[in-house]
Every structure is written in structure tokens, then in C-alpha cells.
Amino acid sequence: MSPEILWLIAKATGQTLHMVGVAALVGSLLGVPLGVFLATSGKGELFAAPMANRLIGLVVNAARSTPFIILVVAIIPFTRLVAGTSIGTTAAIVPLTVATVPFVARLVEAAVREVDPGLVEAARAMGATPLQIVQKVLLAEALPGLTLALTLTLVSLIGYSAMVGAVGGGGLGDLGIRYGYQRFMPDVMLAVVVVLIVLVQVVQSAGDRLARHFDKRGRRS
Amino acid sequence: MPIFQTGGAAADPLVVFDGVTKRFSAAGGAGEVAALDGVSLSVPRGHITAIIGRSGAGKSTLIRLANGLETPTSGKVLVDGVNVAGMSEAGLRGIRREVGMVFQHFNLLASRTVFDNVALPLEIAGAGKAEIANRVSDLLDLVGLSDKRNRYPSELSGGQKQRVGIARALATEPKLLLSDEATSALDPETTRSVLTLLKQINRDLGLTILLITHEMDVVKQIADDVAVIDGGRIVEQGSAFDILATPRHATTRALLAGQPGHRLPDAIAGRLLAAPVDGGRAVLRIVSATETGGTLLADLVRPLGEAAEVIAGSVETVGERSFAALVVSLPPYQAEQIVASEPLPDGLLSAEVLGYVA
Numbered sequence: 001m002s003p004e005i006l007w008l009i010a011k012a013t014g015q016t017l018h019m020v021g022v023a024a025l026v027g028s029l030l031g032v033p034l035g036v037f038l039a040t041s042g043k044g045e046l047f048a049a050p051m052a053n054r055l056i057g058l059v060v061n062a063a064r065s066t067p068f069i070i071l072v073v074a075i076i077p078f079t080r081l082v083a084g085t086s087i088g089t090t091a092a093i094v095p096l097t098v099a100t101v102p103f104v105a106r107l108v109e110a111a112v113r114e115v116d117p118g119l120v121e122a123a124r125a126m127g128a129t130p131l132q133i134v135q136k137v138l139l140a141e142a143l144p145g146l147t148l149a150l151t152l153t154l155v156s157l158i159g160y161s162a163m164v165g166a167v168g169g170g171g172l173g174d175l176g177i178r179y180g181y182q183r184f185m186p187d188v189m190l191a192v193v194v195v196l197i198v199l200v201q202v203v204q205s206a207g208d209r210l211a212r213h214f215d216k217r218g219r220r221s
Numbered sequence: 222m223p224i225f226q227t228g229g230a231a232a233d234p235l236v237v238f239d240g241v242t243k244r245f246s247a248a249g250g251a252g253e254v255a256a257l258d259g260v261s262l263s264v265p266r267g268h269i270t271a272i273i274g275r276s277g278a279g280k281s282t283l284i285r286l287a288n289g290l291e292t293p294t295s296g297k298v299l300v301d302g303v304n305v306a307g308m309s310e311a312g313l314r315g316i317r318r319e320v321g322m323v324f325q326h327f328n329l330l331a332s333r334t335v336f337d338n339v340a341l342p343l344e345i346a347g348a349g350k351a352e353i354a355n356r357v358s359d360l361l362d363l364v365g366l367s368d369k370r371n372r373y374p375s376e377l378s379g380g381q382k383q384r385v386g387i388a389r390a391l392a393t394e395p396k397l398l399l400s401d402e403a404t405s406a407l408d409p410e411t412t413r414s415v416l417t418l419l420k421q422i423n424r425d426l427g428l429t430i431l432l433i434t435h436e437m438d439v440v441k442q443i444a445d446d447v448a449v450i451d452g453g454r455i456v457e458q459g460s461a462f463d464i465l466a467t468p469r470h471a472t473t474r475a476l477l478a479g480q481p482g483h484r485l486p487d488a489i490a491g492r493l494l495a496a497p498v499d500g501g502r503a504v505l506r507i508v509s510a511t512e513t514g515g516t517l518l519a520d521l522v523r524p525l526g527e528a529a530e531v532i533a534g535s536v537e538t539v540g541e542r543s544f545a546a547l548v549v550s551l552p553p554y555q556a557e558q559i560v561a562s563e564p565l566p567d568g569l570l571s572a573e574v575l576g577y578v579a
Contacts, residue, residue, distance in 0.1 A: 122328035125288055126342040126393075127317035136341065140332045217331045218375025 001187060005179075009191055012175040015089050016199070019164065019171055020157045022093045027100025027157075028150060034060075034101065035108025036134055046120065046130050060102040069163050071095055076167075092169025096160055104153055111145030112138050144215035151207025155200050162196075172196055235397055235429045236264035236287055241296035241306075243282050243453075256282040257293070258453040264397075264446075269423050269430045271444035271461070273437065273476060279453040280433040284399050287431060288320045289313035301396065318346055321390030325402035327382040329374040335361070335385050336370040342392040360388040364418060380411035387418060391428075398422070400432035404439060416442045437480055441465060441539055449473045465537065466508050466544040467571040481535035482508075482546030485575070489532055489548075493576035501579045503556035504532065508570045510544040520568025521547050524559050528552055544570065553577060 034056065040046040041053040066074070072095040079094040080086045115138050123133045139146070162173020172192050180189025243257040256279045264270045274280045285291040286298045289305045298306045305316055321342075329338050339360055343353045361367045364384040374382055383403060390398055400419065404412040420443045423430050434440065440447050440461055448458040449472055457470040468474050477483045485493075489504060497503060509520045529551040536545045559565075560572050 116328070118324060118326055118328040119330060121290060122322070122324060123341075123345070124290060125317055125320070125322040125399075126345050127314040128345045129314065132345055136344065137330065141330055143332060214332070216333075216373040216375060218373070 001191070005185075005188060005191075008175060008179070009172075009188070009195065012170060012172045012192070013195055013199075015169075016158065016161050016171040016173075019089060019093050019096055019161045019169065020154060023096035023100050023157055023161075024150070024154055026093075026097045027104050027153070030097075031101045031104025032108050032146075034105040036112055036138065038105055038109040039112035040130075040134070040138070046133060060105055063099070063102040064106065068095070068099055068160050071099055072164060072167055079167075087168035089170050092161070092164035092167055092171075095167075096157060096164065099160060100153060100157060103156065104149065107149035107152060108142075108146060111142040111149050114145055115141045144211045144217075147207060147211040147214055151204060151211070154203045154207070158196065158199055158203070233266065234263035235266045235301055236431060237297070237299040238262045238283070238286065239297040239299065241283075241286060241293045241298060243279075243286070243291060244294045255453050257286075260296070260450075260453070260455055262448050262455055262458065264429060264431050266429050267423075267427050268445040269420070269432065269443050270446045270448070271440045272431070272433045272448045272450055273435065273440055274433075274450035274472075275435060275476075278450045280435075280450050281401065283450065284401055284431060284433045287397065287399055288317050288322060318342070318393050319395050320397045320399060321393070321395035322399040322401065323383065323386045323390045323403045325405050327374070327379075327386045327406075329382055329385055329389075331374055334371050334373055335366060335377070338374065338385055339388045339392055342389060346393055356392060357388075360391055363391070363422075364388045378411070379407050380415060383407065383411075383415050384418065387415075387422070391422070391426075396429065398428055398430045400430060402434055403432065405434065405436065409438075412439070413442065419443060435476075437465070437476055441480075441537070445540065449476065462539045462542050462544070465539050466510065466546070480537075482533075482537050482544075484533065485548060486533060489578065492578055494578065495576060497553040497577045498579050501553070501577055502530075502550040503553040503577050504548060504550050504575045505529075505556040505559065505572060506546060506548045506575050507559070507572045508544055508546045509568050510542060510570055517568055520566075521545060524566040524569065524572075525549060525551060526555055528555070548575070550578065 037047065038053060038056060038060070041049045043050045075095055075098060076086045079091050082094050083091040085091050119137050119141060120133055123137045128136065161169070161171050162176070164171065165174025165177055172195060176189050176192035179185045180192060238260050241257055241260045242255060244253040244255050247254045260283060272280045272283060282291050286293055286306070287300060289308060293306045296306065297304050300316060300320065303316065305313060308316070330341065333341065336357055339357045340353045343356060348356070358367070361370055364387055366381060366384050366388070369377065369381065374385065377385065386403070403419070404415050407415060416439060419430060422428055432439070444461040446458070447461050447464040448455050449464065449470060450456070451472040457464065457468070457473050464473060465477065468477055474483070493504065507521065509517070529549040532548045532550055534545065534547040536543055556574050560574055565572055
């Protein structure tokens with residue numbers, strides 16, 4: 001492989017990491033509170049608001065059932081508004097983030113719902129405010145689950161990021177298609193796939209390890 | 222550690238349930254179910270008051286009214302003179318910091334060490350780091366877990382977990398401790414040691430304890446006062462001694478059925494008849510106690526005459542007093558004579574015919 005090609009792969013890897021990193025960060029900042037809200041706003045729950053819960057649930061479902069590639073083109077006006085342009089790596093971050101928020105929200109909701117309701121009752125009996133319950137009980141106890149949720153999000157984002165080549169987003173997927181497929185360079189295709197596999201492996205094992213570290217519930221045999 | 226002073230006045234109870242009713246909408250939306258139906262009950266300061274009942278009797282709902290985890294449909298719940306029924310969540314938070322609670326399944330945070338679990342109520346109340354460190358160390362000493370301070374709950378036995386639960390409930394120096402079936406998930410030996418700890422806390426700190434349980438053994442070991450609840454109503458209440466020695470209501474008797482002094486041998490229980498038969502005998506239960514604490518053997522034997530056969534018997538200690546219960550069989554006319562005497566023969570607390578055998 002020529003040094004130019006290697007440089008292209010390195011550059012594409014950087015673009016992928018950039019897109020995935022920013023989308024994961026912003027997506028989590030918005031998705032985690034949304035997920036906590038979904039998990040705690042049902043009837044009779046901490047922030048009981050059943051109407052809002054159902055409404056947001058609908059929006060989240062709608063966003064999650066829209067194929068990502070359609071979402072990318074459908075929100076181009078919004079992307080232009082936020083990023084100032086609709087093409088390039090920075091622009092690609094916008095649809096990636098929009099897709100991440102509902103994804104994270106559902107995973108966080110599931111993780112938070114796993115927390116024993118008895119713990120919430122105990123905290124209420126101590127005189128905890130709802131925000132203290134979220135911070136000291138729900139998020140703290142769900143931490144292993146949240147770590148796995150974030151890991152899954154990163155892995156999925158790496159996959160999604162391959163599709164944003166459609167709007168000139170760059171990244172590894174784009175490189176694979178343009179050089180590996182359209183220019184008949186199987187070695188570039190192979191290299192791209194290998195880099196992606198390594199990325200996913202690293203993210204997954206780091207996430208698993210971190211989740212195990214946070215999990216103090218003890219191994220059940 | 223400051224100790225709560227308790228005025229000994231029984232006339233000024235710490236908790237008063239006054240005509241409390243709680244209805245839940247029934248599953249499927251068809252009508253309502255009354256979990257509590259006009260319950261009135263006082264919890265004297267410095268006492269251990271037990272509410273005993275079968276599961277579904279309403280005792281969980283009742284204890285949760287005392288710290289506002291449940292709100293009554295009607296009636297008042299006074300905690301130290303303040304009506305907590307219908308109070309706002311913000312108002313309740315203040316009350317809850319003065320009321321500790323321990324739970325059947327401990328409800329410890331798996332993500333926190335023993336130390337941090339006990340520290341949680343103090344963090345919630347906004348205590349400083351140094352204060353938390355001091356207070357938690359004292360509490361872990363009190364419950365005998367100083368050496369486990371950096372362990373996680375998953376590394377502890379059930380009894381140790383409940384000791385952490387108790388230390389946590391005491392962290393904010395509450396004036397009332399609520400115990401929700403605290404020993405029901407524990408084996409008998411651990412149950413005894415946890416109950417001993419609760420009794421010790423009650424005695425040493427003068428802390429008022431309101432507990433719910435379905436086990437008469439718990440009542441026997443630590444309660445001063447007992448209320449028996451069934452179908453959302455208090456069916457009988459009194460001192461632990463009176464309830465155990467001379468239960469009146471059918472529910473109380475059913476809850477006591479397995480206890481020594483109440484349990485009949487299977488062979489007798491199986492062939493008990495409602496009416497006497499010719500040449501048969503009556504099965505009589507008599508209970509006796511003296512003011513000095515023990516029982517005079519003569520008090521038990523004197524009224525019975527020579528024809529009585531002993532079927533079962535026991536001596537039970539409740540608090541500082543004990544009573545003797547004897548189940549005997551004797552000719553029916555003799556049994557009925559004893560039961561009908563007014564007053565009962567010297568020293569007898571109660572006498573009743575349980576049934577007849579052929």
C-alpha cells in the first residue's frame with residue numbers, strides 16, 4: 001500500500017473518531033436526561049407526567065424507526081441551520097447526534113428501570129429530593145448498565161458513521177466505498193474493515209471492563 | 222452522640238393514627254379496595270409497638286403512613302403532634318429526616334460501601350464531611366460493623382446487611398424508627414441478634430420503634446405493645462403480655478396457634494368436637510401468672526382436681542413477666558364450672574374450653 005493510501009486511511013480513521021466522539025458526547029448529554037425522564041415519569045413515579053412520558057416516547061420511537069440514511073437527508077435543513085453547511089464531517093455529526101439521542105434515551109431508560117424500586121423508597125424515606133434520588137440512587141446504581149449502554153452506543157455509532165459518506169461526511173465507511181469498491185482497490189477495503197474491527201473491539205472490551213469495575217453487586221453463580 | 226430524651230407520659234404518644242382509611246383503586250379499574258378501614262392507634266413514646274397481621278392485612282400501608290410514603294384517603298396521622306396526612310412532599314422531607322426506616326430486603330445501595338450507605342441520609346441532609354465521618358463511625362460501632370466499613374453489601378451476610386440498614390436508619394438521629402418486617406428475610410438465629418440490637422437501641426437511646434411483622438416470635442421478643450390487624454382493621458390491641466397470654470380475637474389466636482402454650486398436639490387438635498359427648502372429656506386451657514413475675518404451681522393445679530390429665534403446657538416470658546399455660550382434659554362439668562366461676566379461681570388469668578373429646 002502506498003504512503004498516500006495509508007495517509008488516507010489514517011485521515012479517515014481520524015474523521016470517524018471525530019464524528020463518533022462528538023455525536024456520542026452530545027447525544028449522551030441529551031439522551032441520558034431524556035432516558036432518566038422516560039424511566040421516572042410514568043404514572044405514580046418520581047416525576048409523574050404520564051402525558052409527557054407518552055408523547056416523548058412516541059417521538060423517540062418515531063426517530064428510532066426512521067432508517068438512518070433517510071434521517072440524514074430528511075434533516076438537511078436542520079443540519080444547515082446548526083452546522084452552517086450540509087456537507088462535510090462537521091455537518092455529518094448533526095444527523096449522527098440526532099439519531100444517538102433517542103437510542104441512548106431508550107438504553108438509559110432500560111438501565112434505570114433495572115434499579116430496585118425499594119432503593120427509591122428507601123431514599124424517599126430518608127427525605128431525599130427527587131434530584132438527589134436521581135443522582136445518588138438511580139444513576140449511581142445503574143452505572144454498570146449505563147456504561148454498557150454507552151459502549152453499545154459507541155459501537156453503533158461507528159457503524160452509522162460509515163453511512164454519512166452520502167453527505168460527504170468522510171470517515172472509514174466513505175473511504176471503503178469510494179476507493180475499495182468504486183476504484184476496485186480490495187486492499188483498501190480490507191484495511192478499512194480491519195481498522196473498524198479493531199475500533200469496535202477496543203471500545204467493547206474497554207466498556208465491558210469499565211462496567212465490571214463499577215459493578216459491586218457481586219457475581220452470582 | 223446526643224440521646225433523645227423521651228417524656229415518659231403515656232398521655233402524649235409520639236404517633237397517633239386517628240380514624241385512618243386508605244383506599245386503592247382495584248386492579249382493572251373496577252371500584253376500590255380498602256387497605257385500611259378506620260384505623261385508630263397510638264404509639265407511646267419510648268415504647269416498641271408491634272403491628273402484627275397476615276400478609277395483605279394492611280400493615281405495610283399503615284407503617285408507610287407514618288412517614289408519608291403513603292397518604293391516607295381520610296383520617297389523621299400525627300407524628301409528634303404534626304399531621305403528616307396530606308402534607309406536601311417538601312414538608313414531608315423534613316419529617317422523614319426525623320423518622321428512620323428499616324426494610325425487609327434491606328434496600329442497601331449495591332454501588333456504595335457500608336460506610337457510604339450509612340452516610341447517605343447525612344449526605345441527603347447536607348451534613349459536612351467531618352460530621353459524616355464521625356457520625357458514621359459511631360453508628361458502625363453501635364451495630365458492631367466497624368471492621369466492614371469498606372465492604373460492599375454483596376460481601377455481607379443477611380444479618381450484617383440489616384445491621385447496616387439499622388445504622389443507616391439511625392444516622393439522622395430520628396425520634397421514631399419504623400421497621401418494615403426487618404427480620405422476615407433472616408434465619409431464626411440472625412433474627413434474634415437483630416431484634417436484640419433493636420431492643421438495645423430502644424433502651425439505650427430511648428428511641429420509639431414502630432414495627433410490623435407477621436411473626437409472633439418478634440412480638441414476644443421485643444414488643445411492649447401490640448396491635449393485631451386483619452382486613453384493614455385493628456381487631457385487638459394491648460400489652461404484649463396480655464395479647465400473648467390471653468388473646469381474645471380469632472385472628473390473634475390464629476397467629477398464636479403455633480406458639481408454645483397455644484399449640485395442641487396433632488392427635489388432640491384433629492378430634493376436637495364442639496359439644497360434649499357421653500363419657501367424654503373437655504379440653505381446657507388455663508393461663509396463670511403472678512404479680513411477682515412467675516407462676517405458682519398451686520394456682521394451676523388447685524382448681525383442676527385429681528381427674529385432670531395434662532395434655533400440653535409451657536411457661537413463656539414476655540418482657541419481664543412470665544405466664545404458664547396448661548392444656549388439660551377433665552370431665553366436662555368440672556371444666557364448665559371453672560370457666561363459669563366469677564371471678565376466676567385465684568391466680569388464673571384465663572380459662573377456656575377449647576373443645577371436647579370422646
